[in-house]
Amino acid sequence: MSTASLQLDAHGRLKHFLSIEGLNNQLLIDILDTAESFAGVTEQTVKKVPLLRGKTIVNLFFEASTRTRTTFELAAKRLSADVLNINITQSSAVKGETLLDTLRNLEAMHVDMFVVRHTDSGAAHFIANHAAPHVSVINAGDGRHAHPTQALLDIFTIRRVKGPDFGRLRVAIVGDILHSRVARSQIHALNLLNTGDIRIVAPKTLVPAYAESLGVHVYHDLEAGIEAADVIIMLRLQRERMQGALLPSEHEYYELFGVTEEKLAVASPDVTIMHPGPINRGVEMDSEVADGSRSVILEQVTHGIAVRMAVMSMAMHHQKKVTQ
Amino acid sequence: MNEIDNIPGMLDNMAHELAELLKKGNRDNPAMVGIHTGGVWVAEQLHRKLGLSDPLGSLDISFYRDDFTRIGMNPVVRPSQLPFGIDDRHIILVDDVLHTGRTIRAAMNELFDYGRPASILLATLVERDGRELPVQANVVGSHIRLSATQHIKLLGPDPLRLEIKQES
Amino acid sequence: MMTSSTQHPDRIRISGGRVIDPANNLDAVLDVFVADGNIAAVGTPPDGFIADHEIDASGRIVCPGLVDLCARTREPGQEHKATIASESLAAASGGITTLCCPPDTYPVVETPADIELIRLRAEAAGKARVVTLGALTRGLDGEYLSEMAALKKAGCVGVSNALRPLANTQVLRRALEYAATFDLTVFLYADDHWLSANGCAHEGKVATRMGLPGIPQAAETAAIARDLALVEQTGVRAHFCRLSTARAAHMVARAQFDGLPVTADVAIPYLYLTEIDIREFDSNCHVIPPLRTTEDRQRLRDAVQRGIFSAICSDHQPHDPDAKLRPFPSTEPGISGLDTLLPLGLRLVDEQVMKLGELIHRLTAGPARILGLPGGTLAVGSAADICIFDPELTWLLDPSTIKSHGHNTPFMGWELKGRATHTLLAGRLVHTL
Numbered sequence: 001m002s003t004a005s006l007q008l009d010a011h012g013r014l015k016h017f018l019s020i021e022g023l024n025n026q027l028l029i030d031i032l033d034t035a036e037s038f039a040g041v042t043e044q045t046v047k048k049v050p051l052l053r054g055k056t057i058v059n060l061f062f063e064a065s066t067r068t069r070t071t072f073e074l075a076a077k078r079l080s081a082d083v084l085n086i087n088i089t090q091s092s093a094v095k096g097e098t099l100l101d102t103l104r105n106l107e108a109m110h111v112d113m114f115v116v117r118h119t120d121s122g123a124a125h126f127i128a129n130h131a132a133p134h135v136s137v138i139n140a141g142d143g144r145h146a147h148p149t150q151a152l153l154d155i156f157t158i159r160r161v162k163g164p165d166f167g168r169l170r171v172a173i174v175g176d177i178l179h180s181r182v183a184r185s186q187i188h189a190l191n192l193l194n195t196g197d198i199r200i201v202a203p204k205t206l207v208p209a210y211a212e213s214l215g216v217h218v219y220h221d222l223e224a225g226i227e228a229a230d231v232i233i234m235l236r237l238q239r240e241r242m243q244g245a246l247l248p249s250e251h252e253y254y255e256l257f258g259v260t261e262e263k264l265a266v267a268s269p270d271v272t273i274m275h276p277g278p279i280n281r282g283v284e285m286d287s288e289v290a291d292g293s294r295s296v297i298l299e300q301v302t303h304g305i306a307v308r309m310a311v312m313s314m315a316m317h318h319q320k321k322v323t324q
Numbered sequence: 325m326n327e328i329d330n331i332p333g334m335l336d337n338m339a340h341e342l343a344e345l346l347k348k349g350n351r352d353n354p355a356m357v358g359i360h361t362g363g364v365w366v367a368e369q370l371h372r373k374l375g376l377s378d379p380l381g382s383l384d385i386s387f388y389r390d391d392f393t394r395i396g397m398n399p400v401v402r403p404s405q406l407p408f409g410i411d412d413r414h415i416i417l418v419d420d421v422l423h424t425g426r427t428i429r430a431a432m433n434e435l436f437d438y439g440r441p442a443s444i445l446l447a448t449l450v451e452r453d454g455r456e457l458p459v460q461a462n463v464v465g466s467h468i469r470l471s472a473t474q475h476i477k478l479l480g481p482d483p484l485r486l487e488i489k490q491e492s
Numbered sequence: 493m494m495t496s497s498t499q500h501p502d503r504i505r506i507s508g509g510r511v512i513d514p515a516n517n518l519d520a521v522l523d524v525f526v527a528d529g530n531i532a533a534v535g536t537p538p539d540g541f542i543a544d545h546e547i548d549a550s551g552r553i554v555c556p557g558l559v560d561l562c563a564r565t566r567e568p569g570q571e572h573k574a575t576i577a578s579e580s581l582a583a584a585s586g587g588i589t590t591l592c593c594p595p596d597t598y599p600v601v602e603t604p605a606d607i608e609l610i611r612l613r614a615e616a617a618g619k620a621r622v623v624t625l626g627a628l629t630r631g632l633d634g635e636y637l638s639e640m641a642a643l644k645k646a647g648c649v650g651v652s653n654a655l656r657p658l659a660n661t662q663v664l665r666r667a668l669e670y671a672a673t674f675d676l677t678v679f680l681y682a683d684d685h686w687l688s689a690n691g692c693a694h695e696g697k698v699a700t701r702m703g704l705p706g707i708p709q710a711a712e713t714a715a716i717a718r719d720l721a722l723v724e725q726t727g728v729r730a731h732f733c734r735l736s737t738a739r740a741a742h743m744v745a746r747a748q749f750d751g752l753p754v755t756a757d758v759a760i761p762y763l764y765l766t767e768i769d770i771r772e773f774d775s776n777c778h779v780i781p782p783l784r785t786t787e788d789r790q791r792l793r794d795a796v797q798r799g800i801f802s803a804i805c806s807d808h809q810p811h812d813p814d815a816k817l818r819p820f821p822s823t824e825p826g827i828s829g830l831d832t833l834l835p836l837g838l839r840l841v842d843e844q845v846m847k848l849g850e851l852i853h854r855l856t857a858g859p860a861r862i863l864g865l866p867g868g869t870l871a872v873g874s875a876a877d878i879c880i881f882d883p884e885l886t887w888l889l890d891p892s893t894i895k896s897h898g899h900n901t902p903f904m905g906w907e908l909k910g911r912a913t914h915t916l917l918a919g920r921l922v923h924t925l
Contacts, residue, residue, distance in 0.1 A: 037401030037403075040401065040402065041403060043403060044403055044405075045406070046437045046438050048437065049387035050387065050388060050433070050437075051387050
């Protein structure tokens with residue numbers, strides 16, 4: 001089943017939210033607009049709306065993550081839903097239940113939505129394919145494949161800062177593209193919005209095979225890659241990359257690909273700096289850039305809640321139609 | 325001239341009735357809240373006529389509608405703004421058209437999420453038949469009877485004008 | 493009339509079929525006569541031959557029973573997936589009379605007792621011959637040599653380390669030399685396990701888009717280059733199993749041209765499917781080696797037609813449902829292939845990839861030769877392992893028609909053309925449709 005037919009219902013509305021791939025341009029814009037309404041809610045005194053009252057949302061995390069789990073939890077609670085957090089480490093999964101059994105057991109407790117994070121690419125698709133008809137699945141990150149809510153909050157942020165015309169934007173994504181589900185989702189989203197120029201910047205060891213086929217230009221030199229860039233998105237470099245012989249050291253990475261005020265001189269004068277977090281100061285960028293006026297890293301975090309509220313309520317909206 | 329064509333007249337009467345109700349009920353220092361969008365336009369006028377001290381509050385009840393799922397997510401939702409506390413206040417809730425009563429129920433639910441008012445008075449510019457919930461207005465600009473396929477709508481903000489449309 | 497029993501098999505006349513026997517350059521409408529479990533004659537009946545019964549093969553093709561170069565029965569050790577009994581039955585329904593199993597069972601095939609166990613189980617089931625490859629190294633652990641002489645004596649048809657890595661090239665070299673001492677063919681899986689580490693899909697556009705850990709082409713070609721160098725060094729007879737890349741086909745062709753004793757096969761799914769068939773994480777397309785590109789598929793087809801690959805096998809890997817009911821990277825790789833070997837092979841002929849005679853060679857004489865077995869032929873005096881099939885019969889592959897216990901195939905739901913109507917094993921009818 002294609003992603004479009006799996007995550008959308010017969011009327012083209014969101015049923016699951018698994019990846020940016022399979023969405024169309026208009027639906028993407030609708031999600032962003034809906035997130036705008038929810039952004040207002042989080043700025044109010046009463047930060048809750050009763051939209052998902054009585055609904056149970058399960059954060060099913062097979063991969064540890066406090067930060068993503070917290071934002072999903074907060075988003076669900078602001079929608080007045082009940083939240084259940086289930087962390088399944090690899091070892092207990094190996095010892096115990098199959099993924100399907102875990103799913104069935106939770107469904108037997110009448111939950112309405114799963115927010116899933118897993119180390120395997122395709123895990124969210126798998127769960128959506130096997131979930132009961134009234135249950136919605138939100139992908140909180142599957143292997144290297146996709147992290148669609150992160151991409152959403154990134155383009156939501158870009159839209160707020162640069163306006164809705166992505167066609168005139170030059171966006172550079174810097175870092176470990178090979179292992180990054182965030183980068184893949186961002187690239188799909190930027191392409192869906194007809195972004196003028198999408199660039200990835202990384203050493204060859206961190207660029208996936210046939211990367212151009214994703215709809216990007218590939219650069220191995222930071223200066224060339226961020227030249228005249230309007231937005232620079234930095235990806236987090238994981239310590240493990242030194243193992244597996246992908247990089248010699250964080251030091252050399254910082255020398256070549258770390259963003260500093262100095263290196264930003266070649267970018268557009270009002271370049272926006274973004275990072276999905278958490279930041280490795282002194283590796284992806286220095287503190288001056290991270291905390292500087294061009295950085296919107298903290299805004300990204302705030303927007304993350306509105307965007308997740310939007311996606312959860314839109315998918316749950318479909319559910320009500322099923323059970324009616 | 326039809327009664328509903330004389331909106332300034334209706335508003336004057338409403339302000340007058342409200343002032344009386346407030347005095348009779350000893351409702352001191354009331355605060356006014358208008359319901360987006362038409363209710364806010366009406367409330368702006370009433371707020372001015374009554375000379376209330378607190379600024380006007382506004383509610384967008386989209387997230388509180390019980391038919392939210394049937395009409396779907398409306399992406400353009402303005403945040404509610406209540407520049408005063410609700411606890412122990414006498415609130416004047418203002419809307420443009422009272423029809424089924426669901427909007428008022430949603431508005432009251434939302435108000436109670438903000439705090440516990442001492443009392444709520446409902447003022448509406450137009451009251452028409454077709455109530456589905458046991459809701460009534462305290463102050464009405466004009467009562468009107470319409471068929472099931474007719475709809476009345478307030479256009480504005482300047483000038484304010486009531487329009488009756490026939491659903492085809 | 494003679495009475496039939498297992499001691500004295502029936503005398504059978506197979507009449508009116510188109511006999512295709514590539515081992516003997518035969519393609520003609522002829523009768524085939526079976527007696528005492530062997531081919532008694534082809535064409536004219538032997539003197540005084542009276543058939544106990546007759547099989548009408550008009551409109552059908554009569555060929556040697558298919559020889560499947562690689563099929564896993566999962567016994568011993570994984571009987572929850574499949575057994576020798578269930579899979580030899582599936583083989584017989586697919587016209588396959590000989591299966592060769594790799595040694596990676598549980599326990600590994602590394603003692604005469606292991607070989608004996610499999611042989612006895614197969615005989616008890618009585619539906620197909622099951623031959624085995626013995627372990628190249630002890631436990632397939634890649635460090636110590638196995639007792640290859642004993643294994644050969646017990647009847648293994650070759651040795652292999654299956655998909656398990658060998659510690660280093662020195663161990664590999666010694667293992668090849670030792671095998672050569674006893675004139676054993678070594679069945680090599682071309683896989684550099686460091687380059688393919690954790691990969692589950694071809695390192696290409698599809699894996700990049702889907703974020704699946706990739707197995708680069710070099711994982712196969714680097715291993716072949718190393719192995720060919722050692723074949724040259726040691727003079728061992730080597731067979732490359734289930735090649736997946738165009739480059740590999742080219743390297744094998746070159747080696748054959750240079751006179752090295754090298755053969756190779758391809759598994760039939762690789763002649764149809766490519767990386768694109770993974771679609772949205774279809775775990776039925778999780779296979780090792782991975783499905784490659786359309787260019788690779790085209791070159792593999794060419795290589796099969798030209799005989800660079802002298803055998804097509806099923807690479808049958810039946811699984812229990814749980815093995816595939818997980819996110820893609822966590823699923824066990826492999827396709828259940830016994831049921832589809834013949835019809836998918838015939839489809840290649842329909843698509844004009846190769847001629848019918850060439851196909852049947854790759855399914856009979858070719859693999860028999862690689863295994864050093866007397867089968868894959870209808871020569872007079874050879875065992876009457878015969879496949880009779882209707883090339884025009886269309887049928888749907890679905891859970892009710894598939895005979896293997898493994899339902900893990902991306903061809904499920906396909907309409908197939910071509911089906912075995914009769915299969916004879918040593919002159920005994922082991923399958924009728």
